[in-house]
Amino acid sequence: MLSILAASASLLAVVPAHAADLSATAAALRDKALADPTAWDVAESLTTEIGPRPTGSPAMERARDWGVAKLKALGFTNVKVEAFEAPSWLRGAESAEVVSPYPQKLHILGLGLSAPTPKGGLEAEVALFKSLDELKAQPPGALKGKIAVVTERMVRTQDGSGYGAINAARTAGASEASKRGAVGYLVRSLSTDDTRLPHTGGMRPWGEVAPIPAAALSSPDAELLENMVARGQPVRVRLAMASTSTDKAPAWNVSGEIRGSEAPDEVIVIGGHLDSWDPGTGAVDDAAGIAITTAAARLIGELPKHPRRTIRVVMFGAEEQGGAGPAYAAAHKDEIGKIVLVGESDEGAGVVWKVSLPKGSADHPAMQAFASALPPLKTFIEDAPSRFGGSDVFPMAAAGAPVVDLHQDASRYFDLHHSADDTLDKIDKGELAQNVAVWTAFLYTVADSDIDFRALAAEAK
Amino acid sequence: MLSILAASASLLAVVPAHAADLSATAAALRDKALADPTAWDVAESLTTEIGPRPTGSPAMERARDWGVAKLKALGFTNVKVEAFEAPSWLRGAESAEVVSPYPQKLHILGLGLSAPTPKGGLEAEVALFKSLDELKAQPPGALKGKIAVVTERMVRTQDGSGYGAINAARTAGASEASKRGAVGYLVRSLSTDDTRLPHTGGMRPWGEVAPIPAAALSSPDAELLENMVARGQPVRVRLAMASTSTDKAPAWNVSGEIRGSEAPDEVIVIGGHLDSWDPGTGAVDDAAGIAITTAAARLIGELPKHPRRTIRVVMFGAEEQGGAGPAYAAAHKDEIGKIVLVGESDEGAGVVWKVSLPKGSADHPAMQAFASALPPLKTFIEDAPSRFGGSDVFPMAAAGAPVVDLHQDASRYFDLHHSADDTLDKIDKGELAQNVAVWTAFLYTVADSDIDFRALAAEAK
Numbered sequence: 001m002l003s004i005l006a007a008s009a010s011l012l013a014v015v016p017a018h019a020a021d022l023s024a025t026a027a028a029l030r031d032k033a034l035a036d037p038t039a040w041d042v043a044e045s046l047t048t049e050i051g052p053r054p055t056g057s058p059a060m061e062r063a064r065d066w067g068v069a070k071l072k073a074l075g076f077t078n079v080k081v082e083a084f085e086a087p088s089w090l091r092g093a094e095s096a097e098v099v100s101p102y103p104q105k106l107h108i109l110g111l112g113l114s115a116p117t118p119k120g121g122l123e124a125e126v127a128l129f130k131s132l133d134e135l136k137a138q139p140p141g142a143l144k145g146k147i148a149v150v151t152e153r154m155v156r157t158q159d160g161s162g163y164g165a166i167n168a169a170r171t172a173g174a175s176e177a178s179k180r181g182a183v184g185y186l187v188r189s190l191s192t193d194d195t196r197l198p199h200t201g202g203m204r205p206w207g208e209v210a211p212i213p214a215a216a217l218s219s220p221d222a223e224l225l226e227n228m229v230a231r232g233q234p235v236r237v238r239l240a241m242a243s244t245s246t247d248k249a250p251a252w253n254v255s256g257e258i259r260g261s262e263a264p265d266e267v268i269v270i271g272g273h274l275d276s277w278d279p280g281t282g283a284v285d286d287a288a289g290i291a292i293t294t295a296a297a298r299l300i301g302e303l304p305k306h307p308r309r310t311i312r313v314v315m316f317g318a319e320e321q322g323g324a325g326p327a328y329a330a331a332h333k334d335e336i337g338k339i340v341l342v343g344e345s346d347e348g349a350g351v352v353w354k355v356s357l358p359k360g361s362a363d364h365p366a367m368q369a370f371a372s373a374l375p376p377l378k379t380f381i382e383d384a385p386s387r388f389g390g391s392d393v394f395p396m397a398a399a400g401a402p403v404v405d406l407h408q409d410a411s412r413y414f415d416l417h418h419s420a421d422d423t424l425d426k427i428d429k430g431e432l433a434q435n436v437a438v439w440t441a442f443l444y445t446v447a448d449s450d451i452d453f454r455a456l457a458a459e460a461k
Numbered sequence: 462m463l464s465i466l467a468a469s470a471s472l473l474a475v476v477p478a479h480a481a482d483l484s485a486t487a488a489a490l491r492d493k494a495l496a497d498p499t500a501w502d503v504a505e506s507l508t509t510e511i512g513p514r515p516t517g518s519p520a521m522e523r524a525r526d527w528g529v530a531k532l533k534a535l536g537f538t539n540v541k542v543e544a545f546e547a548p549s550w551l552r553g554a555e556s557a558e559v560v561s562p563y564p565q566k567l568h569i570l571g572l573g574l575s576a577p578t579p580k581g582g583l584e585a586e587v588a589l590f591k592s593l594d595e596l597k598a599q600p601p602g603a604l605k606g607k608i609a610v611v612t613e614r615m616v617r618t619q620d621g622s623g624y625g626a627i628n629a630a631r632t633a634g635a636s637e638a639s640k641r642g643a644v645g646y647l648v649r650s651l652s653t654d655d656t657r658l659p660h661t662g663g664m665r666p667w668g669e670v671a672p673i674p675a676a677a678l679s680s681p682d683a684e685l686l687e688n689m690v691a692r693g694q695p696v697r698v699r700l701a702m703a704s705t706s707t708d709k710a711p712a713w714n715v716s717g718e719i720r721g722s723e724a725p726d727e728v729i730v731i732g733g734h735l736d737s738w739d740p741g742t743g744a745v746d747d748a749a750g751i752a753i754t755t756a757a758a759r760l761i762g763e764l765p766k767h768p769r770r771t772i773r774v775v776m777f778g779a780e781e782q783g784g785a786g787p788a789y790a791a792a793h794k795d796e797i798g799k800i801v802l803v804g805e806s807d808e809g810a811g812v813v814w815k816v817s818l819p820k821g822s823a824d825h826p827a828m829q830a831f832a833s834a835l836p837p838l839k840t841f842i843e844d845a846p847s848r849f850g851g852s853d854v855f856p857m858a859a860a861g862a863p864v865v866d867l868h869q870d871a872s873r874y875f876d877l878h879h880s881a882d883d884t885l886d887k888i889d890k891g892e893l894a895q896n897v898a899v900w901t902a903f904l905y906t907v908a909d910s911d912i913d914f915r916a917l918a919a920e921a922k
Contacts, residue, residue: 059564103520105512196884197657220885423685425684
């Protein structure tokens with residue numbers, strides 16, 4: 001009876017027969033992904049057994065070994081460690097306090113590339129600005145001897161654009177302050193939470209500008225300083241910060257493959273980043289991305305027959321302070337023409353709420369098969385092409401590789417990222433599984449088809 | 462025309478004429494309170510200009526002077542500073558980390574009365590229990606040389622009862638661990654948040670038990686330790702904690718009065734506490750209580766004629782580590798018979814969601830006048846008598862003074878209290894004003910009536 005039904009079902013298959021197979025398998029993989037514990041287990045393992053793992057730290061070496069062991073244990077082949085050198089700024093002891101007129105401790109967290117203070121710290125009057133533009137309107141020398149403070153607020157958004165809108169306050173603020181004579185720089189955390197935990201992050205290289213100590217203030221501390229300054233008396237702050245820094249720390253990209261059954265040289269390169277900032281355990285940034293992409297590829301690897309093309313998962317080894325993406329693209333430049341597509345999961349652990357496909361590909365049967373798996377996942381294909389992929393894969397995209405954007409809901413991401421609050425408990429198991437389901441369906445339809453994103457993009461011009 | 466309307470309105474007054482006056486004035490005061498910025502300004506001033514102010518700290522001395530100046534500036538008379546001695550435990554440097562098998566820092570915050578570690582810290586294997594009862598089931602000596610950890614979770618409740626249910630894990634856990642040979646004690650914060658900021662708090666005196674280092678873990682850190690321990694290998698933790706402690710720190714209760722116009726010796730004693738734990742700025746615990754009671758009394762003090770009885774606001778000077786309530790009750794024991802009522806605001810800055818009146822008083826015209834002011838404030842009078850008042854006024858209640866409970870919604874309070882997150886930005890201006898409105902209406906109806914709570918309670922027996 002069952003075999004008769006199965007035979008009937010196969011008779012119902014319409015041209016293109018393979019697209020219908022793709023749809024059915026994508027749907028089956030999606031449902032399996034929703035119930036699969038692998039992603040949670042991977043994230044739990046990395047955050048518990050390794051924890052924070054900034055580039056250049058002993059923990060990052062342990063993370064490298066963890067990545068190799070995990071990929072092997074999950075059935076990946078061709079597991080590789082590719083060494084490179086990357087910038088590393090490592091935090092030392094840090095403290096800050098208002099000295100007068102209202103003595104109180106401040107909660108700060110140094111920014112990557114911050115200069116240390118002189119031993120014993122420095123003390124100076126603050127010059128407070130409500131925005132970076134206000135600071136930049138100051139003439140040369142206007143901040144001489146001052147600690148410049150910028151208290152601009154970040155806006156909560158689903159697509160993360162509130163972060164981009166304010167990013168220069170962290171990345172460029174200290175340089176702008178130093179140019180005007182400041183001896184220190186404090187910026188309200190680029191974050192949407194109201195806890196006393198500041199959020200760190202990188203700064204642009206100093207170039208010709210004299211490096212100065214630079215740190216993030218927690219949101220409540222930024223408001224406290226605003227309230228003090230509003231009283232009209234000079235507010236003096238003491239800063240003490242230590243750090244070590246190098247341009248050439250050892251770093252590693254770790255990768256493993258689900259080898260293609262028919263066209264193994266055609267490679268889909270996906271991943272997340274293995275390094276993290278130091279204050280949290282690097283859970284949503286980016287154990288989640290490692291976990292999601294690894295779990296998705298593994299599910300596909302468990303099919304009785306691997307799909308046509310190879311899926312390669314890369315655990316990028318130096319995202320936060322830069323280096324992994326350019327190193328990977330450089331090491332694989334001869335392979336770029338064979339790279340079918342690149343993508344990265346690095347926006348936290350919120351659901352994939354929309355997908356941007358490479359230009360001109362949405363009507364291809366493979367992408368139609370992918371789309372057919374999406375409705376239960378409450379996500380959709382956006383009517384705009386993909387553009388970025390993620391900072392570790394963008395250098396490959398810039399070199400010509402097609403790229404996909406699986407956009408995660410970032411509404412809560414900036415409550416957590418780059419802060420001590422980036423811990424495992426912030427990952428929702430259901431939301432994590434939704435990510436794996438979307439990635440699994442997508443990867444499978446690309447890997448088991450002959451979709452040529454380059455050709456489709458060229459036709460769409 | 463207006464004067465004719467006013468005359469008509471006064472003709473409508475019914476017996477008891479004074480109850481109607483009480484109602485009208487209570488309603489007018491309520492509406493004024495809802496628009497009055499005083500409470501916010503007081504809370505902003507205390508948290509900004511003084512900040513954290515534990516008993517025995519220089520900041521607490523500044524807080525005393527701040528209190529005197531603030532009461533005088535707001536029109537209070539008979540402003541007094543009453544000195545007493547109180548316990549003081551002051552935090553030094555603290556750190557904790559997992560040493561093996563998974564090296565990671567832990568976020569801890571020492572508990573009041575914790576012993577310091579030996580200089581250089583101590584290292585030991587952890588013995589983890591999911592509840593205090595599990596720990597207490599261990600036989601003598603079972604924890605010898607171990608750091609005991611209790612990871613019991615607190616339940617979020619509107620009435621704060623989730624805190625009481627778990628309180629012993631903090632107050633008694635270290636004693637119970639020490640009795641069984643433990644060299645250190647860590648407890649999951651008694652809190653409902655998921656930030657990396659632990660919550661401190663007091664412990665019961667050690668008595669005959671050997672004091673050991675004891676600290677709170679943040680919720681994510683408690684879960685991290687659970688996940689490590691679940692792997693089955695011994696987990697070793699290094700603790701380093703410093704502190705200083707005395708039983709006889711100088712402390713002060715600061716008070717001021719809105720003097721009664723007809724029966725000034727009949728006194729209503731209300732207040733909040735001026736001291737705070739050290740990690741936050743003592744905003745919801747308890748600048749809010751100081752602000753609410755001060756603002757309410759001040760509004761009544763601005764009436765063209767003061768009410769019959771005196772309203773005294775006390776800024777209790779040592780609540781967190783004990784001492785202020787007993788000291789105040791002892792210093793005023795000869796006055797107890799003249800104290801009409803006591804009450805305290807010390808459950809945060811959430812709205813007053815229900816009121817418990819002294820036994821037998823709800824049907825008295827004065828309390829009916831109070832009740833008539835409540836509907837717009839979305840609060841109600843509970844059908845159960847008041848019992849507690851607050852830890853600073855309870856000793857007076859125990860000595861015979863009638864007591865009122867204005868219950869605040871504590872749903873969010875335990876996300877914040879005793880942690881670095883207890884900062885001004887957590888106070889909602891509208892919720893704070895609702896508190897002032899309830900207190901103002903209540904205080905006025907008691908102060909301008911001859912309601913005798915003792916007699917009513919005796920009749921109700």
